Each structure stands twice: as structure tokens, then as C-alpha cells.
Amino acid sequence: MAFDLNVNGTRHTLDADEQTPLLWVIRDHLGLTGTKFSCGIGQCGACTVHVDGQAVRSCSVPVSIAAGKRVTTIEGVSSDGNHPLQVAWKEFDTPQCGYCQSGMIMSALALLQRRPNPSDSDIDSGVTNACRCGTYHRIRQAIHMAADLMKDGRR
Amino acid sequence: MSGNRLSDFNRREFIAMTAAAPGAFILGFWAPPQANAQTASPRPVWYEDSSTPEINAWIVISPDDTVTIRIGQTELGQGVWTSNAMMVAEELQCDWSKVRPQYASANRDAREKAPEWTLNVMGKGATDPNGGGEPGFGNRDRTGVSGIPDTLYRRMRTNAASSVKDGRYYLQLAGAEARERLLLAAAELWNVPLPELTAKDSIITHAKSSRTTTYGQIADRARRIPHPNPEKIVIKSPDQWTLMGTERKNLDVPDKVAGKVVYGIDVRVPGMKWAAVKSCPVYGGTVKKHDFDSVRQMPGVQSAVQFPIPDPALTRGRVFSGGVAVVADHWYQAKAALDRMPIEWEIPAANAAFNTSSMRAALLAALDRPGRVRVTQGNVDDAFGRAAKVVEATYSTPYLPRARMEPGNATVLVTNDRVDVWIGDQSPQETRFSASKITGIPEQNVYVNLCHLGGGFGRNGNGPQAEQAIMIANAHRGTPIHLLWTREEDFVGTTYRAMGMARLKAGLDAEGWPIALDVRTAMQEDGFGPESSFDVASRYYVPNYRFSNHTTKFHVPVGTRRGIGQAAHEFYRESFVNELAHAAGKDAYRYRRELISRTNLPYKDDMIRALDIAAEMSGWGNALPRGTARAIALEERGGETNRMATISAMVHTVSVSREGKVKLVRVDVAHDTGFSLVNPLSVKKQIEGQITWFYNDAMHQANTIKDGQIVENNFRAFPLSRIDEDPPEINIHFFKTGHWLLGMGHDRATSVQSAIGDAIFQVTGKRLRDLPYGGHDLSWG
Secondary structure (H helix, E strand, O other): OEEEEEEOOEEEEEEOOOOOEHHHHHHHHOOOOOOOOOOOOOOOOOOEEEEOOEEEEHHHOEHHHHOOOEEEOHHHOOOOOOOHHHHHHHHOOOOOOOOOHHHHHHHHHHHHHHOOOOOHHHHHHHOOOOOOOOOHHHHHHHHHHHHHHHHOOOO | OOOOOHHHHHHHHHHHHHHHOOOOOOOOOOOOOOOOOOOOOOOOOOOOOOOOOEEEOOEEEOOOOOEEEEEOOOOOOOOHHHHHHHHHHHHHOOOHHHEEEEEOOHHHHHHOEOOHHHOOOOOOHHHOOOOOOOOOOOOOOOOOOOOOOOEOOOOOOOOOOOHHHHHHHHHHHHHHHHHHHHHHHHHHHHOOOHHHEEEEOOEEEEHHHOEEEEHHHHHHHHOOOOOOOHHHOOOOOHHHOOOOOOOOOOOOHHHHHOOOOOEHHHOOOOOOEEEEEEEOOEOOOEEEEEOHHHOOOOOOEEEEEEEOOOOHHHOOOOOOOOEEEEEEOOHHHHHHHHHHOOEEEEOOHHHHOOOHHHHHHHHHHHHHOOOEEEEEEOOHHHHHHHOOEEEEEEEEEOEEOOOOOOOOEEEEEEOOOOEEEEEOOOOHHHHHHHHHHHHOOOHHHEEEEEOEOOOOOOOHHHOOHHHHHHHHHHOOOOOOEEEEOOHHHHHHHOOEEOOEEEEEEEEEOOOOOEEEEEEEEEEEOOOOOOOOOOOOOOOOOOOEEEEEEEEEOOOOOEOOOOOHHHHHHHHHHHHHHHHHHHHHOOOHHHHHHHHHHOOOOOOHHHHHHHHHHHHHHHOOOOOOOOOEEEEEEEEEEOOOOOOOEEEEEEEEEEEEOOOOOEEEEEEEEEEEOOOOOOOHHHHHHHHHHHHHHHHHHHHOOOEOEEOOEEOOOOOOOOOOOOHHHOOOEEEEEEEOOOOOEOOOOOOOOOHHHHHHHHHHHHHHOOOOOEOOOOOOOOOOO
16 A cells, blocks of 8 residues: 655655565665664564654564654664764774664664663663674763763754 | 566476475576576675776775775674775875775686785794784685685685684785885886885875875876785784774774665665575475465565575585575565465474484483593593592583574576675675586676675574575576575574583592593584684693593584684683682682693793783772672683684673672673784774673573474574673773784683683572573572
């Protein structure tokens, strides 16, 4: 069926089964491949995007839940790759393979929107994505740095 | 071509044919209408651009001074994209900010031989700072899967923590050769003597005449000037390095944080169809029949392709499974149809009889049989007769997969005269060989287009995703096929580190020092690294020592998972030393220190230094709160010889709550740099990552076998730790040694395993010897 989807501020008219996972509409129909597929059961969070500002594991929800709402993917976080989270991520040279990092940044962004000055335990409970390379140590530092940058009003 | 492909063609004939010729999957008589339409392949990858002067096979310099450096290994998070470039750029003396990596062409590698000047390693081996170290190149074997010593880019494998240790000398040479030719070009242009020129940051200066030029301006001239005597080129030793040895951020990180990096899964080729795959969940099984007719009307569905067990000659002898793919316009359509398609399997009864409990019993039985004795020193049996105390312990480690975040995938286009494979691959030369064997198209016409990998952890190229995709695409010549495994399928398609057991028995004298040590390890016969960590000599002094391997036959395809046998063996060894120290009533750090000092191991001073530094960093001996304990361990690779080696020691501080919750709270790391690291920042990240890796091995992860099948096949049953389990404090101290490093990408932080076990014992009195520790009742008090 045809329906409208607003992704990163752009309206798309799509023809896809409404039960199609949101992830595959984003990756396959819209060609936005920054959002990753990994477990397919909402466990790992590599597919995390925002729907109306809420972090959603897009592999496990039908595209229909996003109809009429605002979807944000990693490609929509900033136009220049310099959102404070991205700046902080670069500062700590955070990614290794990088595959989980889009989802990780989307989770961190949702956390910072909820809690602009997160404690370590806020991070523990708010960023529950999996990273196989073990970049957690730098992710934590990067989130704290991003919070500081955002407080300074740079974004 | 519209609608269904192979299925329309004649599914019954197809099945009959694969049954008649297992392992020889050829459909020469089937050709779709557009089979010849696409030979020039689109190149969707982001790093491609080549219209500029190539100085040598590794270096292209464009007029704007951009230096493109070709990378022969695959970036999978270890930082090779940056460290390989650093090794070239150090010698090239170019402006680092203008460096842009690009994957080397595996096709060109099939067509060209390596330059003569890269074939000989200069210097005197592991302990010569001026030389090339001791790269390990084997001879190419007849199946094409190992070795490959003299093709253009030498080894294109990314394995065994070898990218720096094997590649350094020829990457430095490549940079130096290009620099010398750029200087020659400037000397010729200005008609001045070569020694009067200097090169720095991509600028060549003739001080006497105050003239300068840039690499970009002179590159076109330089490419036409051969080096007069390339065999005389000398590479810089670490004391001359200015770029190598400094912390450099990884060059692909800006793209990674913007979601722009193209992994294999992201490849899009015009006309591409998607394939979802189901292989027989019991290894060695095949498809008896499948009912494509029942799903062919589902949206987007095109065809089904049944495929045999990938030829073991292409997968290092491993026997995976046969299976069936559904091909559709979109992957989720293919998957939806595959999920609904009835499939009957042909399952070998012997393989279906394997269960973890029976396999464990078989390994235990193997430990009791005579094994392959690899080391005998002194008289072990006599010495046990004199022992004041005998300590014996049996340990086990489970099957473990890579479980990289990016599920296995490959995009393949086969036409009648060419194969293109787009893949993140740790062994593109082997994939090239597979593509040629399966399609009958010569390797010179196979293009393995490398992509970044979403995690590697051990030569994933030997899983059969490429072979499956090539078989499917070969049945759809002219149509690019993007195969993608589900997570569940990835657990079937990966290779596993072999399940293992070990029985260690020591006789102690009245003072608690070992006088006899009998080490028996058991794993399936094709497991990797059975000799690790115990071979040649005991790392801890014992006058009477025997080490034997014991094997049995299992059906699980095993492979080079991060750390191979060593990760398990260091767990056995260091756990047992902890038990000996406890039995002797001695401090586990000082006990180790004394035993190493009594050996004549060539690098024993480095081992002691590692222990001393780690102990001091950790505040070893200082009081800790109740419920918290420290444990120390030695990690070494190559420590038994005077060749290349990597040595580290770690102290892990671990708390166990009264409720039994384990927390790794702090890690203190003392790590050998050899003569020098190339990119210390990448090494730190690798150490941090391996702490997480082996923490997962210690606490959470195991694959069990039921009725011949892998049971845990997604991240619910096979958990990955999250940020809440990350140690809040990691301290890393590097110390310099007098040898080249044997790599550090896959067997650092194995100590997490033994250390958590020992800390649990110190706190709770419970000695756990089977990994993982999670799931046990560890409450106390």
C-alpha cells in the first residue's frame, strides 16, 4: 500500500506492505543505509532510529507505526557530521568497526534529550545497545563530553 | 527477465543435478537473456577515484597533493585503514592530512607479481630494530587458501594480528621507493644533485636555490622514473620515525559517526536482487526438498535456489551445510517467503547425535587416552612420586562464535566472462579462488571489491557466505545477487572456536613450588591452536614437564576465532597457577614472578616487568573492601622462543556482591610495545575492546549443541554485554622491549577469564572451572 513517511524532514511516498519492518523501509526503499541490521529481534539496537524523538529499534516495529510521525536516522542527526555527539565521538576516536555506532549515537541522542546531564547510571540504563568490538569505555566518555558541549550551547 | 527464474526453468532437474554432483554446482546450460549485458560493473563504494599518477602499486598522488594509499588488509575495527597508511606515509614523508586510504585491488593482485624489492625481508629478524622483523608468509597451497607469497599485494589476509607485523617492511619500502622517485624527479627537473634535496610534508625543497615543489606537481614525472636500485632502499628504524609511533585518530571515524561507511550489507548495484538463505541447521545436512510453489506468489519473490554443501576444498576443509535461498526484490520479502516455505532436510544421523553433554564426555575420555606428546622435560611420573602435594584441576571452554554485528553477506554478479564480489572479507584472495572454482571463470577475471567489515574477529572469509552467494549468482548469471544472512543463519554459517577441555596436574614440593607438571588439553582434531601457550617449555618453571594434546572428532566447523586455542589455553594455564599459588599459600603475583625468574625463557625479563608494572599500577597488596578481590595474569604470545613476541600482564579488580553479582571494576594493563607500536591509540582501543571480548567469554557466552544443532542463535540466548558491565576504570601502561611485536589484535586480555574466576574464589570460596561463569549462584556471606 502507499503511504507517507517523514524521514529526516523529507516527505516520502512509499509503496510497501505496512507490516514491513521500519528498518527495511529506511534501508531498502529510502536507501538510507546508515541504520544497520544485526539481530532482527530488537535486542542489539544497531537499528535504532527516532520516531517523534523516541528511540525505536526499527527492525522490530512495522513501518505503519511511523506513518504521520517524524522519523530521524543517523543521516538526519546533522548535515555536516558535527553534532556535539558526533564531535565527541570523533574526539575519543570511539568507533572500532563502527557497525553499531549509528544506533549507539541515536540512543545517546535520545538519552541526552531526556537527560541533558546524564550520570553514569543514566547512561547504563539509557544506552542499552550492544557493541561487539567493546567501545563502551569511549562511548561513556563521549556522551559526557557531548553533554558538556550541548550545555555550552554549541548546538 | 520477468518473474521467477530458476524455479520456472525446471526446479526438478535442478535438484536432480545437485544431488548427482554434490560439491560440483554447475549450471552451464542455463543462461538468462541479459547474461551478457553487464560486464562493466558499477562501483558504488565511497573511496573510489583514480585518474591520477600512480607512483607504485600502493601510492597514487594527485595534482592537489592528495595521497591515496592502497590498503591490502580489511578494516574491521582494528585500525588497519590507518596504521597501514601510517607505515607508507612515514617513509613517503607526505602531509598526513592529505592521506586517503583506498582498498587495494584483489583482482590486480591476481594479475601482477609483487615487485622484486618487496620479496626479501631486510635485517636480522625479531631483535633487529633496523630490519623488517619476521613476517610469516607460507607457500600457497594447492587449494589456494593459505600462503600466497608473491602476488602484488603479498598477503591480503587480515588475520592472526598480522597486518602490522607482516606488512610493515614492505609498506615502509613502498613509501620509501615512492619518496626516492619523487626526489629523483625533482633532481632531474632542476638538474641538481639528489643529496641536496629534502622532502617533508609533501614538499620537496632545494635549499641552495630556494626552490620548492610539491608531490602533486612532480608526481606525473616521478611515475615515469624508475628507481635505479630499489633493492638498496633502507627503511627507517623506530628512532627515526616521526609519524609511526604517534597516536593517530582513525581516518574512517568521521564517516563512521555519520553513518556513511559502506559495509558489505550496504552495497547496492543496479538490478540487484536479494537472497535470504536457510542452511541445514545440522552441519553436513542438505535440502531433501523444498516447496517453492507454496510461496512463489508472495510479494516480490523471484526464485528459489537450492545449493549443496559448499565445496570443503574452498572452506579449508570445513563441512558446512547445504541449503536453499529465496531470491526477491527486497530482502525482507525473500526472508518472509523463506520463513513460510516448507523445507525437508537430509540430515546425517551421526551428526544429529551430537549433544554438548556427550561431546563433553568424549573430550574427558580423550584426556584419559594417550595423546600426542608435544613436550617432555625431565621425568614427570617419577617427580609426582616425590611430591609433597598434588593439585589437579579440569577446566572447560565452550564453542564460541565470532558473532560480529554485521551478519554474513555478499553481493555477487556473475556474467559469462567475469565475476564481481562486493564483500567485507578477511581473505579476498581465497574468495577470489572460490569464485573462480565455482564459476569456472579464471581468477584474473574475478573482482573482489572490498568493503569495511562490521566486525571480523577471525577470518570470516572462511565462512561460506561468499561461496553461497557465488553459487546463487552463478545460477542467475547477469543479475547481481545480494545474499544476507539473518542473525540466526549467521550462527549456522560462522566457524566456531573449538570446545575444549584441559586437565592440569602438578606436584608441589614441601615449599609449594612445582616439581612436576602434566598438561593435557583436548579439543576436536581440526581445532585451531592446540599447541598455544604450553608448547616448547612451561612458562612457569617446573623441572619435569609434559604437555600433550588429545583429540576427538566432532562435526562443528571450527576456525580461527579471535585468540584461537590460545584464549582457552591461557585461561587454563593462568587459572591453574592461581590454584597452585593458593595451594602453596603464596601470593599469586610473587609466585608467578619467582617461577618465571627460574626459567630460561628468552623474554622472561619482559614477562617479569609486565607483572611488576601491572601489580604496581593496581596497588597490589593494598586492602580492598570486603567482596572485592584482585587477580593477576601473564599474557604472552610467542614467549617460548626468541622470535617475535607480545607480552602483557593485567590485574583485574573484581567485586562480587552478596547477592552474587559480578562486576569487573578496574583493569590495570602493562603492555609490551616491542621496539615501537605503530599507532598506540589503536592499540589502546584494541586492548579495551578485548577486555570486553574476553569478559563476555568469561561471563556470558557459550554455544551448546542439541541434536547436532547450535542452540543459541541470537543475542537473547547468546548475550552481549552492555555498557553497564564495562569496567569503569582501565589503565594502560606501555613498556618498550627489544624485539618486534607479534601483533596484538586477537589475544590480549585473555586474563579476564582466569582473573574473574580467581576473584570469585577469593570472595566466595567457590572455584569455578567451566566457562562461562554466569548462571552460577555466587552469593556469599
